Amino acid sequence: xIVTCSKNDLIEGINISSKAIxxxxxxxxxxxxFLECNNNEFVLMGNDLxxxxxxxxxxxxxxxxxxxxxxxxFSEIIKKLPDKEIYxxxxxxxxxxxxxxxxxxxxxxxxxxxxxxxxIIEKNNGFTIFQSELKNMIRQTLFSVAIEESKPVxxxxxxxxxxxxxxxxxxxxxxISYRKSIVESKDNIKIVVPGKTMTEIIxxxxxxxxxxxxxxxxxxxxxxxxxxSIVVSRLLEGEFLSYKQIxxxxxxxxxxxxxxxxxxxxxxxSLISSVTKKDPVKLEIEENKIIIKSNTTLGSAYEEVDIKxxxxxxxxxxxxxxxxDALKAIDDEYINIKLTSSLTPCIIVPLDSDDYKYxxxxxxxxD
Amino acid sequence: xIVTCSKNDLIEGINISSKAIxxxxxxxxxxxxFLECNNNEFVLMGNDLxxxxxxxxxxxxxxxxxxxxxxxxFSEIIKKLPDKEIYxxxxxxxxxxxxxxxxxxxxxxxxxxxxxxxxIIEKNNGFTIFQSELKNMIRQTLFSVAIEESKPVxxxxxxxxxxxxxxxxxxxxxxISYRKSIVESKDNIKIVVPGKTMTEIIxxxxxxxxxxxxxxxxxxxxxxxxxxSIVVSRLLEGEFLSYKQIxxxxxxxxxxxxxxxxxxxxxxxSLISSVTKKDPVKLEIEENKIIIKSNTTLGSAYEEVDIKxxxxxxxxxxxxxxxxDALKAIDDEYINIKLTSSLTPCIIVPLDSDDYKYxxxxxxxxD
Numbered sequence: 218x219i220v221t222c223s224k225n226d227l228i229e230g231i232n233i234s235s236k237a238i239x240x241x242x243x244x245x246x247x248x249x250x251f252l253e254c255n256n257n258e259f260v261l262m263g264n265d266l267x268x269x270x271x272x273x274x275x276x277x278x279x280x281x282x283x284x285x286x287x288x289x290x291f292s293e294i295i296k297k298l299p300d301k302e303i304y305x306x307x308x309x310x311x312x313x314x315x316x317x318x319x320x321x322x323x324x325x326x327x328x329x330x331x332x333x334x335x336x337i338i339e340k341n342n343g344f345t346i347f348q349s350e351l352k353n354m355i356r357q358t359l360f361s362v363a364i365e366e367s368k369p370v371x372x373x374x375x376x377x378x379x380x381x382x383x384x385x386x387x388x389x390x391x392x393i394s395y396r397k398s399i400v401e402s403k404d405n406i407k408i409v410v411p412g413k414t415m416t417e418i419i420x421x422x423x424x425x426x427x428x429x430x431x432x433x434x435x436x437x438x439x440x441x442x443x444x445x446s447i448v449v450s451r452l453l454e455g456e457f458l459s460y461k462q463i464x465x466x467x468x469x470x471x472x473x474x475x476x477x478x479x480x481x482x483x484x485x486x487s488l489i490s491s492v493t494k495k496d497p498v499k500l501e502i503e504e505n506k507i508i509i510k511s512n513t514t515l516g517s518a519y520e521e522v523d524i525k526x527x528x529x530x531x532x533x534x535x536x537x538x539x540x541x542d543a544l545k546a547i548d549d550e551y552i553n554i555k556l557t558s559s560l561t562p563c564i565i566v567p568l569d570s571d572d573y574k575y576x577x578x579x580x581x582x583x584d
Numbered sequence: 585x586i587v588t589c590s591k592n593d594l595i596e597g598i599n600i601s602s603k604a605i606x607x608x609x610x611x612x613x614x615x616x617x618f619l620e621c622n623n624n625e626f627v628l629m630g631n632d633l634x635x636x637x638x639x640x641x642x643x644x645x646x647x648x649x650x651x652x653x654x655x656x657x658f659s660e661i662i663k664k665l666p667d668k669e670i671y672x673x674x675x676x677x678x679x680x681x682x683x684x685x686x687x688x689x690x691x692x693x694x695x696x697x698x699x700x701x702x703x704i705i706e707k708n709n710g711f712t713i714f715q716s717e718l719k720n721m722i723r724q725t726l727f728s729v730a731i732e733e734s735k736p737v738x739x740x741x742x743x744x745x746x747x748x749x750x751x752x753x754x755x756x757x758x759x760i761s762y763r764k765s766i767v768e769s770k771d772n773i774k775i776v777v778p779g780k781t782m783t784e785i786i787x788x789x790x791x792x793x794x795x796x797x798x799x800x801x802x803x804x805x806x807x808x809x810x811x812x813s814i815v816v817s818r819l820l821e822g823e824f825l826s827y828k829q830i831x832x833x834x835x836x837x838x839x840x841x842x843x844x845x846x847x848x849x850x851x852x853x854s855l856i857s858s859v860t861k862k863d864p865v866k867l868e869i870e871e872n873k874i875i876i877k878s879n880t881t882l883g884s885a886y887e888e889v890d891i892k893x894x895x896x897x898x899x900x901x902x903x904x905x906x907x908x909d910a911l912k913a914i915d916d917e918y919i920n921i922k923l924t925s926s927l928t929p930c931i932i933v934p935l936d937s938d939d940y941k942y943x944x945x946x947x948x949x950x951d
Contacts, residue, residue, distance in 0.1 A: 287882075290855065290856075290882060290883070293855045294852060294855050297848065297851055297852045297855065298852065299848070319849075319887060319888040319889070320849070320852060320885075320886070320887050321885075321886040321887075322852070322856070322883060322884070322885050322886075323883050323884045324856070324882060324883035325882070325883060481664065481666070482686075482687070484664055485661060485664045485665065485687060485689075488657060488660045488661050488664065489657075489689070489691070515654075515657060515691060515692070516657070516689060516690050516691035516692060517689070517690045518687075518688075518689050519687070519688040519689075520686060520687050520688075521686040522686070
């Protein structure tokens with residue numbers, strides 16, 4: 218393999234494909250970056266067997282070939298080279314030669330054939346969506362995927378397409394995060410993508426309002442095609458929770474509140490939490506204000522935030538982390554919160570759309 | 585104690601004084617910030633018994649008093665409060681009340697009398713220097729204080745004043761870092777300040793070219809008076825190495841080299857070092873260039889940098905870290921390096937002044 222390319226293009230390719238390279242792996246070759254020149258394309262790939270990321274690098278290819286090379290050493294050398302054209306050669310003894318300006322490096326690679334390739338997915342089933350929209354939908358829900366693996370399917374996010382709408386949903390047993398958008402697709406789709414894949418894909422998705430991504434999938438895998446890069450991941454098996462009837466529209470109390478004021482008050486009140494961070498905060502919803510109270514072994518907090526209220530007054534306690542996560546994910550200045558009783562979940566919704574719903578379970582208070 | 589002040593002034597004071605608060609301490613009260621209102625001054629203090637930092641905060645004092653309060657909880661609450669006037673009260677039960685806008689916090693403090701005060705230093709012996717100059721001198725030498733405590737005095741920096749010049753020197757057994765400047769002082773002074781104190785003081789010293797700092801000291805302590813804040817530290821005992829005759833002006837080879845080009849080449853070549861990072865790099869000084877070579881189990885590096893040479897050609901090996909540290913500390917575009925033989929130290933100096941000298945011991949090469 219002999220190829221030349223610019224430092225910047227190579228670094229961009231390394232940054233993307235390396236997101237699939239795991240630090241902890243029992244297969245040493247998975248600590249490598251895979252380089253291949255073929256069909257006039259120079260591609261880099263990282264793969265941890267759950268997720269594989271391929272990025273294409275603009276390059277001049279002089280000889281086809283493939284090689285696997287220690288990601289850590291290769292990427293550090295490339296990053297420190299001068300901002301000039303980089304020459305990469307891999308010979309049949311798997312020695313990788315890197316030349317740039319007055320520098321020459323030789324490092325030992327591993328046979329390219331030994332590097333595991335991700336599954337091939339037929340591009341039959343698929344839909345296209347703006348990258349920025351998908352990025353936002355994932356960012357605004359991902360924090361509530363389940364960490365514990367007692368129900369593995371909940372460690373992923375549901376992507377659901379029905380009648381031209383796409384929903385992304387994450388549930389961890391204490392809360393539901395739900396985002397809705399429009400998508401051009403006549404299919405009805407229901408797949409669950411691992412949280413880890415979503416964590417990496419939002420780093421790669423562009424915020425550019427023009428760029429699109431196409432998602433293809435088969436029974437066990439999903440492929441994100443971003444033109445310059447391709448992400449392939451396995452899907453999670455199992456039945457996702459039927460969440461829709463839980464996100465009920467009924468309520469006895471509805472308040473309109475400034476999101477940042479509520480968020481700041483909750484963040485401060487939760488500083489009084491003990492080290493375990495499990496002390497609840499108590500919300501007292503009165504006529505024109507909400508009072509946030511916290512009493513712990515460390516001290517006491519008292520906060521007031523103005524509200525507009527419809528319906529009954531109410532006292533209810535929460536783990537503040539769950540409310541804080543949801544309030545941080547939302548972009549709106551004002552939100553509605555719907556409540557039924559001290560023992561039933563609250564639901565955070567926009568003032569006048571159904572773009573998102575955040576359900577949070579209350580905790581029992583001591584008094 | 586009752587006092588009001590602005591959030592910004594309070595945060596600035598907390599940031600400075602808390603630099604002396606240790607995370608790991610066997611005395612719980614040292615995890616506290618000390619607050620005192622007295623003589624129309626509101627002061628904050630952190631103290632780990634080696635270094636104490638006092639900062640003065642602009643404030644309106646309504647009642648004198650003092651209290652010690654958990655630094656972690658107090659500072660986090662203050663940082664998250666709205667950007668408005670903050671009211672702080674400590675009552676005779678050591679409860680600290682913090683009020684700001686619609687928020688009210690109560691946390692348990694500890695009796696102010698129990699907080700240890702730093703030593704009092706008579707302001708007899710002292711000298712004044714620009715903060716930015718002292719900051720630079722420390723930054724450019726501090727990296728080579730000894731880490732190991734086999735000779736405790738070398739874990740500090742020598743501050744030496746002779747005939748109107750100030751030298752700051754750090755030595756760790758493999759290298760010497762030396763900086764010289766002018767100072768208005770008729771005294772001859774020789775004190776050794778702990779590296780840890782220097783690490784904290786450069787964070788507090790301003791880069792503002794107008795601001796000055798006055799240093800006072802007695803047999804065992806040093807006091808840095810920065811007007812708005814005061815740092816008190818113990819001094820290290822013991823005889824510092826007499827370094828002057830080691831920093832000899834003799835050489836057989838002198839080269840002029842671009843500092844960044846040499847630094848970049850060494851940084852890349854050292855990437856080939858094994859995990860222990862102890863593989864040496866070999867420098868081959870030829871007529872018009874220096875060749876940097878490294879051969880390790882991970883691969884090989886070859887770098888060329890242009891030089892202007894006086895004297896003999898030479899091959900010499902170094903631990904690259906020691907050269908890299910010195911080259912990073914220097915600001916000049918070009919430097920001189922003086923060498924005598926493969927087995928004697930090199931000395932890095934400016935082209936045409938004696939503001940700094942960096943001595944680095946070579947390592948024996950295998951070939």
